[in-house]
Amino acid sequence: MSARRLAKEQPDSFALSAASKKEIGIWIKKYPKGRQASALIPGLWIVQKQAGGWLPAPALEAVAAHLDMPYMRVYEVATFYTMFNLAPVGEHHVQLCGTTPCWLRGAGDLKKVCEKKIGPKGSVSADGKFSWIEVECLGACANAPMIQISNAAGDDYYEDLDVDNFETLLDDLAAGRKVKPGPQNTRHTSEPITGAVTLNTKGFYNKVKQKKLPNSGKAKVGAK
Numbered sequence: 001m002s003a004r005r006l007a008k009e010q011p012d013s014f015a016l017s018a019a020s021k022k023e024i025g026i027w028i029k030k031y032p033k034g035r036q037a038s039a040l041i042p043g044l045w046i047v048q049k050q051a052g053g054w055l056p057a058p059a060l061e062a063v064a065a066h067l068d069m070p071y072m073r074v075y076e077v078a079t080f081y082t083m084f085n086l087a088p089v090g091e092h093h094v095q096l097c098g099t100t101p102c103w104l105r106g107a108g109d110l111k112k113v114c115e116k117k118i119g120p121k122g123s124v125s126a127d128g129k130f131s132w133i134e135v136e137c138l139g140a141c142a143n144a145p146m147i148q149i150s151n152a153a154g155d156d157y158y159e160d161l162d163v164d165n166f167e168t169l170l171d172d173l174a175a176g177r178k179v180k181p182g183p184q185n186t187r188h189t190s191e192p193i194t195g196a197v198t199l200n201t202k203g204f205y206n207k208v209k210q211k212k213l214p215n216s217g218k219a220k221v222g223a224k
């Protein structure tokens, strides 16, 4: 991964909203008194959402001040993790997994789709609708190749991609059509493509006997 730098063009100022402060406060409370810096990663994530999907330098300064920690510590974290965007992103920010399992399953072809439909890596499309970056494993290797898309709807995974269904997905998003997160083929989750082969005995769960807990009227699910 190449060095990540802050965007050349920066806003003059940034102020944490009351909603961001409230949300960050929930995280600060999870740690011992005086350890508010431990809330840095969720704090940056919250502020990135407030700032429209990226972290301008004044936002990093605002987070540093709010958590009472040196700006450099905040800068180090924001420039290390690819979940933090250091320049403006498109309405739909595509994070393409390029790690080995996804690569072996066709991430290279998906990369070409991104270049064709969006532009060079790290750029925002001319209409402002899309941007894309390459990221490391997102933990959904069983459904490789996959991407995450961050937008107003959330940060959803789209899996089991190929050139055709990925192009369709981007076209649907561009046209404002509803899209379905998860596998983009016939799989429901990560079962074999030919169908589930375990835990699929018909009526299995109906045969599990209900055992009564001692001194309670509540039933406990047991194997016998």
Ligand code: FES
Residues within 6 Å of the ligand: 097, 098, 099, 100, 101, 102, 103, 136, 137, 138, 139, 140, 141, 144, 145, 146
């Ligand atoms: S390698 Fe792509 S999700 Fe793990």
